[in-house]
Amino acid sequence: MKAIYLDNNATTRTDPAVVDAMLPFFxxxxxxxxxxxxxxAEVGTxxxxxxxxxxxxxxxxxxxxxxxxxxxxxxxxxxxxxxxEALPDRNEIVxxxxxxxxxxxLCEHLEKTGRAKVHFIGVDGSxxxxxxxxxxxxxxxxxxxxxxxxxxxxxxxxxxxxLAELAKEHGALFHxxxxxxxxxxxxxxxxxxxxxxxxxxxxxxxxxxxxxxYVKKGARFKPLIRGGHQERxxxxxxxxxxxxxxLGKAAELALxxxxxxxxxxxxxxxxxxxxxxxxxxxxxxNGDRHDRLPNTxxxxxxxxxxxxxxxxxxRGGVAASSGSACTSGSxxxxxxxxxxxIPEAALHGAVRFSFSRDNASEDVDRVIEALPxxxxxxxxMSPFWADAxxxxxxxxxxxx
Amino acid sequence: MxxxxxxxxxxxxxxxxxxxxDGANAVGQVGALSCGDALKLMxxxxxxxxIVLEAKFQTYGCGSSIASSSAxxxxxxxxxxxxxxxxxNRDIADFLGGLPPEKMHCAVMGHEALQAAIADFRGEVWRxxxxxxxxxxxCHGVDARVIERAIRDNALSTVEQVGAxxxxxxxxxxxxxxxxxxLLRVATEAAAASAAAAAAHATExxxxxxxxxxxxxxxxxxxxxxxNLFSAAVRAASSAPAPAKAIVRxxxxxxxxxPASPLPPPSAxxxxxxxxxxxxxxxxxxxxxxxKDGGDCELIDVDGSNVLVSLTGACVGCQMASVTxxxxxxxxxxxxxxxxxxxxxxxxxx
Numbered sequence: 165m166k167a168i169y170l171d172n173n174a175t176t177r178t179d180p181a182v183v184d185a186m187l188p189f190f191x192x193x194x195x196x197x198x199x200x201x202x203x204x205a206e207v208g209t210x211x212x213x214x215x216x217x218x219x220x221x222x223x224x225x226x227x228x229x230x231x232x233x234x235x236x237x238x239x240x241x242x243x244x245x246x247x248x249e250a251l252p253d254r255n256e257i258v259x260x261x262x263x264x265x266x267x268x269x270l271c272e273h274l275e276k277t278g279r280a281k282v283h284f285i286g287v288d289g290s291x292x293x294x295x296x297x298x299x300x301x302x303x304x305x306x307x308x309x310x311x312x313x314x315x316x317x318x319x320x321x322x323x324x325x326x327l328a329e330l331a332k333e334h335g336a337l338f339h340x341x342x343x344x345x346x347x348x349x350x351x352x353x354x355x356x357x358x359x360x361x362x363x364x365x366x367x368x369x370x371x372x373x374x375x376x377x378y379v380k381k382g383a384r385f386k387p388l389i390r391g392g393h394q395e396r397x398x399x400x401x402x403x404x405x406x407x408x409x410x411l412g413k414a415a416e417l418a419l420x421x422x423x424x425x426x427x428x429x430x431x432x433x434x435x436x437x438x439x440x441x442x443x444x445x446x447x448x449x450n451g452d453r454h455d456r457l458p459n460t461x462x463x464x465x466x467x468x469x470x471x472x473x474x475x476x477x478x479r480g481g482v483a484a485s486s487g488s489a490c491t492s493g494s495x496x497x498x499x500x501x502x503x504x505x506i507p508e509a510a511l512h513g514a515v516r517f518s519f520s521r522d523n524a525s526e527d528v529d530r531v532i533e534a535l536p537x538x539x540x541x542x543x544x545m546s547p548f549w550a551d552a553x554x555x556x557x558x559x560x561x562x563x564x
Numbered sequence: 565m566x567x568x569x570x571x572x573x574x575x576x577x578x579x580x581x582x583x584x585x586d587g588a589n590a591v592g593q594v595g596a597l598s599c600g601d602a603l604k605l606m607x608x609x610x611x612x613x614x615i616v617l618e619a620k621f622q623t624y625g626c627g628s629s630i631a632s633s634s635a636x637x638x639x640x641x642x643x644x645x646x647x648x649x650x651x652x653n654r655d656i657a658d659f660l661g662g663l664p665p666e667k668m669h670c671a672v673m674g675h676e677a678l679q680a681a682i683a684d685f686r687g688e689v690w691r692x693x694x695x696x697x698x699x700x701x702x703c704h705g706v707d708a709r710v711i712e713r714a715i716r717d718n719a720l721s722t723v724e725q726v727g728a729x730x731x732x733x734x735x736x737x738x739x740x741x742x743x744x745x746x747l748l749r750v751a752t753e754a755a756a757a758s759a760a761a762a763a764a765h766a767t768e769x770x771x772x773x774x775x776x777x778x779x780x781x782x783x784x785x786x787x788x789x790x791x792n793l794f795s796a797a798v799r800a801a802s803s804a805p806a807p808a809k810a811i812v813r814x815x816x817x818x819x820x821x822x823p824a825s826p827l828p829p830p831s832a833x834x835x836x837x838x839x840x841x842x843x844x845x846x847x848x849x850x851x852x853x854x855x856k857d858g859g860d861c862e863l864i865d866v867d868g869s870n871v872l873v874s875l876t877g878a879c880v881g882c883q884m885a886s887v888t889x890x891x892x893x894x895x896x897x898x899x900x901x902x903x904x905x906x907x908x909x910x911x912x913x914x
Contacts, residue, residue, distance in 0.1 A: 276852055276855070276856060277852060278851070278852070278855055467597075467624060468624070469600060469601065469624060469625050469626050469629070471626040471627055472576075472625070472626055472627055472630060475573075475576060475577075475627045476577075479577065496734060496735060497600065508597050508598050509597055511598075511600075512597075512600040544582075544583070545579070545582050545583075545622055545623055545624075545630065546622060546623070546624040547593065547602055547603070547604040547622035547623070547624055548597060548602070548624055549624075
């Protein structure tokens with residue numbers, strides 16, 4: 165039985181073309197990109213080409229606006245810590261309650277240690293930012309605003325370009341964690357007010373352990389990792405050349421597949437969502453119906469617990485997730501869904517299905533075939549279901 | 565995903581005795597939707613022999629919850645009520661070939677449901693211990709007695725272990741300090757009981773005709789992974805063996821500031837500069853926690869054994885300010901090993 169992978173927001177399969185692009189840089193082209201001799205020079209040229217591939221994907225003006233990092237978490241940390249250092253007369257951060265732990269943990273730490281005051285802005289039931297609260301938090305004390313482009317659990321997209329404009333009015337730097345958005349939705353940074361953007365290679369069919377931080381030309385920046393003069397002295401450490409080449413190739417492929425992501429992949433997602441809502445009563449789709457990543461659906465099944473569903477799905481050869489991969493080891497319900505005030509009966513029953521261009525229509529068929537029976541079996545075992553079924557027999561599926 | 569034993573998986577995918585038991589004469593229900601897990605245990609007990617003839621369950625929860633419920637029913641069928649009552653959460657976990665530490669609360673839930681069902685059969689009003697004792701973990705509705713029992717039954721020694729067994733402290737973590745207090749109390753009581761038993765035994769063997777003297781309180785070992793604000797350091801410092809009578813002295817006599825009170829030995833050779841630096845560092849460490857609660861504390865001056873501090877933010881006017889001050893005082897004494905008096909003053913006092 166073919167295994168079906170629907171956890172692409174956690175990580176994606178490295179594209180074989182990406183692997184092919186990387187391999188010579190382990191063996192044939194092994195030089196250090198910083199070396200002056202020919203071994204290094206040819207590698208340096210390839211790194212520059214990869215940077216331009218990423219520049220194209222992001223719609224950035226200059227290739228040197230791209231700083232390679234070890235991944236999204238390092239990029240996020242570098243952006244925020246840089247802003248605090250670059251604007252020493254400001255010590256406030258504005259972010260949201262639904263950010264990735266790479267942002268939330270850092271902000272909580274900065275607050276705990278007294279290094280910054282942090283405004284955690286709430287969201288509504290669809291996961292959209294409370295704009296009034298956001299406006300109210302902005303002031304000339306704010307060093308940096310960090311808001312995600314798209315939520316990793318629900319796929320909800322924040323209007324970051326507009327939010328960046330508002331931040332600029334107060335002289336704050338604007339950073340967006342676009343780890344989930346890059347490669348799935350068109351991005352053009354050239355004329356935006358976004359100062360910094362984080363991305364991660366393995367979320368777009370590139371290798372793990374490589375990411376990038378876009379820093380707009382002219383934006384103030386202080387390195388997180390100091391050392392040699394790599395990355396124009398903005399990130400010390402010998403370049404991870406094979407991974408950089410792989411990320412460049414992944415960026416090129418993502419640009420080529422963007423239409424597919426918005427078309428075929430989105431259709432797969434929508435077909436699954438529609439079928440589940442039709443066949444399984446008492447479901448809630450979490451996220452913004454209109455502004456959402458094309459590949460993500462987060463469906464909460466009332467009166468069952470998500471891990472039980474996932475175990476059954478996994479046995480049937482289907483891999484999905486109960487939330488972000490980083491927090492799925494936790495017993496706590498998702499901080500994102502809690503911030504969205506999802507009803508108690510559904511809070512523990514959310515399952516995230518995230519597609520990629522590797523998925524096919526048969527994958528959706530398999531899930532649609534298996535899922536209603538799994539939920540029914542678990543609900544029959546639930547002490548709450550019989551009463552709930554009586555009360556909500558006529559209820560229709562809802563969209564949060 | 566968690567690593568489950570084959571037996572856990574077997575009881576999850578093919579649970580035994582799932583469903584409603586018609587004619588049940590003992591029902592125990594614990595947990596809640598808000599907690600993410602709940603269990604309704606239904607038993608058919610022979611009224612004469614008090615043997616459990618049938619058992620069924622309904623569970624809302626994760627793989628471990630369902631497997632634990634299934635295991636529980638298998639364990640109780642055929643047992644007398646007294647035998648069933650003696651089952652612990654550890655028995656449930658062992659039956660399953662173990663559970664991940666983070667999932668032990670599922671077995672605890674099974675144990676609670678069983679106690680509730682037995683009480684129901686006896687016609688007793690089983691009150692969830694959650695309702696009887698002080699609520700400690702507000703996120704998961706876990707109270708002091710549940711935590712205390714989990715500690716005793718499973719010989720837990722860290723806050724993290726308590727979290728794995730009861731879920732207490734796995735939410736906002738503001739109850740860490742209370743959990744540590746309970747851990748300390750249980751450990752102290754256990755050590756005292758153990759020492760008393762050993763002393764009684766020794767006395768009986770050596771001089772059975774005399775009454776045993778009060779044993780010395782056993783030292784409480786510092787716990788790894790402690791995140792407690794004041795208690796860990798203070799307790800570690802105060803864990804040195806004390807004279808037996810110290811534990812029955814009036815409270816005033818045992819005040820660390822009292823001339824008669826036993827103190828840790830002064831740090832030999834500590835210069836004023838070193839002392840002040842140590843005070844500064846200690847207060848700086850504590851400020852992190854105070855700020856978390858919206859307060860703050862700043863060192864103003866050091867005058868001999870008097871440490872002058874300025875409380876600000878939420879600490880100003882707080883009913884617990886005196887507790888905060890004495891906590892700082894205890895921590896400083898533990899660090900310096902000399903009597904210290906912490907005096908709150910205005911910011912511009914010096």
